Amino acid sequence: MITSKFKFEKIIVWQRAMDFGEAINNITKHFPKNEAYNLSSQIRRAVDSIALNISEGSTGQTNPEFKKFIGYAIRSLSEVVTCLHKVNRRNYIPSETFDELYNEAFNLMNMLVAFRKNIK
Secondary structure, eight states: OOOOOSGGGGOHHHHHHHHHHHHHHHHHTTSOGGGTTTHHHHHHHHHHHHHHHHHHHHSSOOHHHHHHHHHHHHHHHHHHHHHHHHHHHTTOSOHHHHHHHHHHHHHHHHHHHHHHHHOO
């Protein structure tokens, strides 16, 4: 078990964003090769940006700055959801996988919005 030494490592929404990022990364391994530099790359960068913005905003920022970074994380999550729809329409993943990831994205969005509201 890794001991948390950074403030953001204790933030539940950051932990969930990290897990979500790994789930998305795992599905991209099965996309067609012609998507390697297109949709695969786009969705991986967007999903990684969620946790990256949470951690960056939490470290040495004012609360208004932190809220701004959570806003960036929310935007990145919206981008991931759009990519998931494209992945689903192109039949790169089973519909059950889409549903699971879509529901996790919805839960993560709700967590991010609530978290941002609680930053005073």
